[in-house]
Amino acid sequence: MPTKYELQGSGWAVSSDVAHLSPASTISASLALTAAIPALRDHARGDLADVGCGTAPFFGAYRDHVDSVCWIDWPSSPHQTRHLDIVADLNKPLRVEEHSFDTILASSVLEHIWRHDVFLDEITRTLRPGGKIILIVPFMYWLHEEPHDYFRWTRHALTRACEERGLQIDQLDPYGGGLDLVADLAVRAVASVSLGLAKLVGRPLARLLSAPRIRRVGRVAREKLPLGYILVASKPGM
16 A cells, blocks of 8 residues: 555655655655665564554565564554554554564654553553564654644654663664754745745655665764654563
């Protein structure tokens, strides 16, 4: 089923279909994708839960690395088009047994959870010892899915959340920032005037900013003004 990410040739890219991805979000979505693909490749395994899955945009990237997939979301998600295995209010305890999953993915979910302590406790509880949590969260990002847009998480908040739950951080990296942020804001400004023009300039800019040579520039700016973070944390016990 089409989502905001699609396989193009031998790699993944953001969709050009405005029904799945607003041209205004081309830069941020592209950079989040660039960060997520290697994390999913290296850490997704076993029984995976895609929590707050929406249209499960990363399904194509993780399906060949796992044994089973469980899609969990609230029934009122504005992006929900896939069958849900579990319908749940993610602000409340999940009706899932302890140690049910080897991998838990939550992409662009945590900022929408008002009772985030409950959410984080629950995904830790349902994770098996030795399992991995993969979180992707925005930081410098516009208000979205209002009114259910509550928080922006810093590196320090994510670190403390893991420490309080006994999780070991395997990866905590910013994606985007500095020049990326300027480009992202510029495309969003253009999109407010013309979505067609934003689509025209957004995709070439996204490809340029994803180039390895560009990624090596402005590391400090990405640390201080990131578009978002990707976190991989493991649960000790094996």
